[in-house]
Amino acid sequence: MRLNRSQRLRRFLEAGYLAEELPPPFVSYSFARVRGALLTEWKAATDFPKFRSRPEQFTIPRYASARRRISIPNPINFFRLSSEIANGWNEIRDFLASSKITEFRPIIDAEGPRSIFKLDFDLVGQRQAQILADYDFVFKTDISRFYPSIYTHSIPWALYGKIWVKENHKTKKFKDSLGDKLDFELRKGQEDQSIGIPIGPDTSRILSEIVAIGLERELKPLLSDLDRRSVRYVDDILIGFDEFESEDKISAVLEGAVAHFELDININKTKILGKRGVETFEWITELRACSVRNVTPKAQRDDLERFFKLALFYASTNEKDAVLKWAMKRSRSFDVLKDNSNFYCDYMLRLCRKSLSTLPILSQMLIEAKSNGWPIPSDRINKFISDILMIHAPIGHAFEVSWALFLAKGLRIKLYKEKMSDVFKIESSLCALICMDLNARGLIDGGVDESYWLLYANEQGLRSPMWLLSYEAARKKWWSDGRYKYVEKHSLFGPMLKRGVFFYDENRNVPRLRSELQRAKRQRIRTAKIFRNWVDYM
The missing domain is CATH 1.25.10 (Leucine-rich Repeat Variant)
Structure with a gap:
């Protein structure tokens, strides 16, 4: 089922806004239901176009003392950003679909628990096995603090090329572009800060994928046969190589590509798999x-x-x-x-x-x-x-x-x-x-x-x-x-x-296990079906 603009916006507002790590009472479905009426009234408000806010943030424990920062954007700014993504979805979708190495599928989920589909890590594992079968080694790494380090201006860089943006950033053509609008709305939702995108909303997953594909395009001219020997999921990337190709070369090329977007490779998570790698117990x-x-x-x-x-x-x-x-x-x-x-x-x-x-x-x-x-x-x-x-x-x-x-x-x-x-x-x-x-x-x-x-x-x-x-x-x-x-x-x-919009439902409780398992099973079946012919659902 392909969604129209209003339906896409509905999904972002009801299932892609609040992070799934929040306790159950925090919801946003009433916000999505009255989106049209709200926009009509908001357009008459003089402060709507340039409304600026700071998101609420909290951290989630990961491992040892490491924590991950989650954001809850202001609903006004999130609405504006989501509207730009919903309106420009065809351009975004075609750009995301151009990647041959990502495991992300540019499909908005019409009825699942989130507005976009999660990664299928079984497919990631299959691609890794294929690459290790074709090459002696695999260079595996990720980008250091990917979401918090993304430069909002790098979104139009990824979409149109850094050189073109720098040459045209004062022109009307650029000011009217989707890339510049996304950059603008992101910054307004974080008090005009241009470093970092919020972790939690599904919109950030889409925007981060734009930047990552821009990174891929920097790599392609420098690493031959990139589509065949690579797989990427979010900011994790695996690249196969043989004895005749130095891992130092792979590292240098990757570092140069990410630096183009003012990012850094995570040295602590870089490792070599394959002939010299140490296999870990599953x-x-x-x-x-x-x-x-x-x-x-x-x-x-x-x-x-x-x-x-x-x-x-x-x-x-x-x-x-x-x-x-x-x-x-x-x-x-x-x-x-x-x-x-x-x-x-x-x-x-x-x-x-x-x-x-x-x-x-x-x-x-x-x-x-x-x-x-x-x-x-x-x-x-x-x-x-x-x-x-x-x-x-x-x-x-x-x-x-x-x-x-x-x-x-x-x-x-x-x-x-x-x-x-x-x-x-x-x-x-x-x-x-x-x-x-x-x-x-x-x-x-x-x-x-x-x-x-x-x-x-x-x-x-x-x-x-x-x-x-x-x-x-x-x-x-x-x-x-x-x-x-x-x-x-x-x-x-x-x-x-x-209009009765609420973000806290005091009567909402944890889901029953049986119901949750049934929903998860249905979602797995739907996801498998859609991913088999994902181009038809774009």
């Missing part, structure tokens, strides 16, 4: 082979312990891989006996303490278990939530704190105001709104201290990184004094309020 295969029986409680406990200890071992030897996240997701398919529910929960808590990026998986498991009437170790869960808030609130880790608060909400665990002073000082709409939701449900003994967050309860707050709190707390009348007029009177947010 942990996914080993963990997938672990069966967990449900014949007797004792036999199942032994199987569960073996599986989880093996996962912990592989996590320690593959630090940069998401071993524990994979293992916890895999364990959700086990038919755990009721007698083993506490044992299973204890291991899930243990793995989550070791890798807090798995908080969403743990939350889904615990909330669903409680709703099904299964016994869960309440004391240990309470301590786990308390530990998260005590350790991560003072250092502003909004991801960990927001998910801990959401878990407390899902399990109806009462929190205490006197122990949450650091939570109330976090500059995070995610944490603030969940706290206000908890308070509205009577789950914070003593109530919320909103004195810090009230600094954003005004018109200026609507263009600040705390725009989400500023808008939603007013819409839901969650400010203690009931203030909301500053939103109602705003020329851009006022129409959103009038």
Whole structure:
């Protein structure tokens, strides 16, 4: 199904806006439903064309002390950027389809969980195997801090060539070009900063692919047969070469190509595969082979312990891989006996303490278990939530704190105001709104201290990184004094309020596992079908 401009914009707004790492209440589908009416009214507002804002940002734990920064752009700026991509999709699509080495498919997903399809890593693995069969070696690397380092001006460079842009950047032809419009809208959504694109929205995945294909075009004249011997997925690239071709040459050519776009190769992730490479053990295969029986409680406990200890071992030897996240997701398919529910929960808590990026998986498991009437170790869960808030609130880790608060909400665990002073000082709409939701449900003994967050309860707050709190707390009348007029009177947010747009659905919970697995299966079938004949769906 090919989508028209309005349908493309709808998909970006409802399924490509908010990062999937956010807790479930954060949604944007109502925003997409009234897109046409909003645009009609916004066009009459004098501040719409050049509205400028700062996105909200938070970080997600990766490995060791490394973290990944996620952005929540202001809806006005995201709408404008998404509109440019939706309107210029034919040009973008044809440019993206020109690459012969990328595994990205320029198709907007009409009904999936996200607005664009995710990569098929099985296809990436197949291409890597083919290249290793054809060549003695494979040079594997990626771009250092790819999204945060992308120069917004490099988007038109990639589309039209750096020389042409520099020669024509003052002309009307360039000012009317899609590349310049994308550059402009990106910068307006990050207070005119030209370095970096936001991680989280699907629009950034599309824009990063434009830059990466521009990089490919720089490589092609310098490396013969590039299409045959290379594969790229996002910023990871593999290039095959033989004995007669030096790896130093491959490295130098790549460094020159990325430097053309003011980027750098990640030296720490550069390695050689093939004849001189060291093969690593495939942990996914080993963990997938672990069966967990449900014949007797004792036999199942032994199987569960073996599986989880093996996962912990592989996590320690593959630090940069998401071993524990994979293992916890895999364990959700086990038919755990009721007698083993506490044992299973204890291991899930243990793995989550070791890798807090798995908080969403743990939350889904615990909330669903409680709703099904299964016994869960309440004391240990309470301590786990308390530990998260005590350790991560003072250092502003909004991801960990927001998910801990959401878990407390899902399990109806009462929190205490006197122990949450650091939570109330976090500059995070995610944490603030969940706290206000908890308070509205009577789950914070003593109530919320909103004195810090009230600094954003005004018109200026609507263009600040705390725009989400500023808008939603007013819409839901969650400010203690009931203030909301500053939103109602705003020329851009006022129409959103009038049309019932919301970004926080307090009734939305984690999905049921069975429903989630069914949806995932349908999506895999759809993706496989579409990818087999992907050109027909562009």
